[in-house]
Amino acid sequence: MAVNVYATSVSIDNLSRHDMLAWVNDSLHLTYTKIEQLCSGAAYCQFMDMLFPGCILLKKVKFQAKLEHESIHNFKVLQAAFKRMSVDKIIPVEKLVKGKFQDNFEFVQWFKKFFDANYDGKEYDPLLSRQGQDVAPAPNPGDHFIHKPKRTPGPQRTSPTVPKNMPTPQRVQHNTPAMRKNPSLSRNGGSDAEIMELNQQVDHSSPGPG
Numbered sequence: 001m002a003v004n005v006y007a008t009s010v011s012i013d014n015l016s017r018h019d020m021l022a023w024v025n026d027s028l029h030l031t032y033t034k035i036e037q038l039c040s041g042a043a044y045c046q047f048m049d050m051l052f053p054g055c056i057l058l059k060k061v062k063f064q065a066k067l068e069h070e071s072i073h074n075f076k077v078l079q080a081a082f083k084r085m086s087v088d089k090i091i092p093v094e095k096l097v098k099g100k101f102q103d104n105f106e107f108v109q110w111f112k113k114f115f116d117a118n119y120d121g122k123e124y125d126p127l128l129s130r131q132g133q134d135v136a137p138a139p140n141p142g143d144h145f146i147h148k149p150k151r152t153p154g155p156q157r158t159s160p161t162v163p164k165n166m167p168t169p170q171r172v173q174h175n176t177p178a179m180r181k182n183p184s185l186s187r188n189g190g191s192d193a194e195i196m197e198l199n200q201q202v203d204h205s206s207p208g209p210g
Helices: 017-028 035-040 042-051 068-084 101-118 141-145 161-165 167-179 185-205
Strands: none
Touching: 017 035, 017 042, 017 101, 035 042, 035 068, 035 101, 042 068, 042 101
């Protein structure tokens, strides 16, 4: 059975966002840089495994959750663990998965109070418990740029230009042997002689009428 705590402005020792992130990262061996990254719900699931071993199956947790429906899945797993341990806290799932700072900061403030009331100080290996998986930074836009350089349509454009230029030198080669088909000078020589004889006949006949 879990010890329930109730968050009010008086009961919560308000930690700064930096102190809160340091606590989360140190406890679970994470590298979160923003409170908003808690919106995946994965960290809370592992905290419950730390507090109450066996109350949650970490195999069901999507540690690499980046999409909203994956985060909702993790919070459903967390809600089931809350119910199993009689935690009466209502999780504002719809607000948390939007990744807004204020909603996530208020919830982690409550969870820190809940953790302190239930943690017995036993040793816990977070990496071993989640089988070495890293918890993905949910709202980090840098993850979406990793897959973009895979597009390389450039070399495909050069391939069709090669066959277009190939027929042009072939046409020149067909013309060159045609020019070499006139080595028979003897035939031309005979025709030239006949032409000379005809010219001579014309020359002899031309002064007659004069």
